[in-house]
Amino acid sequence: MTWTLRGLCAAAVLLAAPAGSFAAERSVWLERFDGFSVVGDFPLGAATDRTDYQSIDPAAQRLYIAKMGEGKLLVFDIGQNRLVKELGGFAKITGVLAVPQLHRIYASVPGGGLVSSLLVGLGMLGMSSGGGKIAVLDSASLKEIARLPGGLFPDGIAYDPAERRIFVSDEFGSAVRVIDAASNRVLARIDLGGEAGNVQYDSVTARIYAAVQSHDDLAVIDPLTSAVIGRIRLQGCNHPHGLAIAPAGAIGYVACDGNNVLLTVDLAAARVLGLLRCVDDPDVLAIDPGANRLYVASEPGMLMVLDLANGHAPRPLGETFVGAGAHALAVDLATHRLYFALANLGGKSVLRVLASKP
Numbered sequence: 001m002t003w004t005l006r007g008l009c010a011a012a013v014l015l016a017a018p019a020g021s022f023a024a025e026r027s028v029w030l031e032r033f034d035g036f037s038v039v040g041d042f043p044l045g046a047a048t049d050r051t052d053y054q055s056i057d058p059a060a061q062r063l064y065i066a067k068m069g070e071g072k073l074l075v076f077d078i079g080q081n082r083l084v085k086e087l088g089g090f091a092k093i094t095g096v097l098a099v100p101q102l103h104r105i106y107a108s109v110p111g112g113g114l115v116s117s118l119l120v121g122l123g124m125l126g127m128s129s130g131g132g133k134i135a136v137l138d139s140a141s142l143k144e145i146a147r148l149p150g151g152l153f154p155d156g157i158a159y160d161p162a163e164r165r166i167f168v169s170d171e172f173g174s175a176v177r178v179i180d181a182a183s184n185r186v187l188a189r190i191d192l193g194g195e196a197g198n199v200q201y202d203s204v205t206a207r208i209y210a211a212v213q214s215h216d217d218l219a220v221i222d223p224l225t226s227a228v229i230g231r232i233r234l235q236g237c238n239h240p241h242g243l244a245i246a247p248a249g250a251i252g253y254v255a256c257d258g259n260n261v262l263l264t265v266d267l268a269a270a271r272v273l274g275l276l277r278c279v280d281d282p283d284v285l286a287i288d289p290g291a292n293r294l295y296v297a298s299e300p301g302m303l304m305v306l307d308l309a310n311g312h313a314p315r316p317l318g319e320t321f322v323g324a325g326a327h328a329l330a331v332d333l334a335t336h337r338l339y340f341a342l343a344n345l346g347g348k349s350v351l352r353v354l355a356s357k358p
Helices: 113-124
Strands: 009-014 025-030 036-046 054-057 062-067 072-077 082-087 096-099 104-109 132-138 144-151 154-160 165-170 175-180 185-191 196-202 207-212 217-222 227-233 240-245 251-256 261-266 271-277 282-288 293-298 302-307 315-321 338-345 348-356
Touching: 036 062, 036 072, 036 082, 036 338, 054 096, 054 338, 062 096, 062 104, 062 338, 062 348, 096 154, 104 144, 104 154, 104 165, 132 154, 132 165, 144 165, 144 175, 144 185, 165 196, 165 207, 175 196, 185 227, 207 227, 207 240, 217 240, 227 271, 251 282
Parallel strands: 154 196, 196 240, 240 282
Antiparallel strands: 009 025, 009 271, 036 348, 054 062, 062 072, 072 082, 096 104, 104 132, 132 144, 154 165, 165 175, 175 185, 196 207, 207 217, 217 227, 240 251, 251 261, 261 271, 282 293, 293 302, 302 315, 338 348
16 A cells, blocks of 8 residues: 555535436535644554554543554553553454443454465365454453454454344455354354445444445345345445444445445435545544534545535535544544544554544
8 A cells, every 4th residue: 555645636426316327426626624633642552564443432431442463452541541451362453343331342353474364365265264253352351251253354343232243244254244242152154245344233224234345235134134135236336345324314324445435325225325536545434423524534544524414415524634544543422532543653653633623
């Protein structure tokens, strides 16, 4: 990946149209967004080659960070802005999700080294089930209580509170793993038929949605039966990876890193509402419903900011450079602060914290 500082980026908006087509197009420009101030860069230990997903437990005032390159799960106190704990014993960590209702933390552990790479290659040929794991930790003691089979490359994680089940995307295994949260037992492997991107739960439709990167669609999963019950064609998207779902309204937002676009999807009607040209190589998305904001982080470190006053038609406010490799973020819904773990800033890993300007 080449890290670049980007200036303004062209954005084309395809307006809502009948299902299966887009009838209109207009051009806008993403200007520089100057609505943040830097609260600080807080130490996260030695520099590494990559950090990944982050997840906040608001009640405990903790941010959990996947320090992917070092194979560590970091515990950061967002009230005191300090690193509390570095949890090791992982070859590599990608996804992480705190579930306060369960007092649990879930982490995707795809493995590392030559053996792991070989298993991934064999798995993509149908000759191995992979060596990836899903680690389950107690949030009070920070002790690992289970390590479950995760396939070839476990990544994104979602929680269905109604069925009390965890869903983990296995990117190169083209599947989603289903875990019973009560028994810490893998219940099913759901075959997606293509590379798995991120996975999310929608409370309105009571469905799990998984981006299928190699087929440019969203798989619709019934969390009770652990079966794919439908697909939403993502017209205009190349390689959907990032996915966020509005807390209410059955509206999804999909980042397509193959052609740098953001889709708005009506999940209940199973159709694309619109498409925006966005930052290069988009990755993790985050929503702050209290501020009516949608954030799109990217591999080069640009952040796209959108207004969600009308969730069916997000309005771009602009973009800003956060830091090289700032492709993942977490949002504190109480303070509206943004958190970005930077793998290497001047020879150290740091957590860059942004706050909205008054």
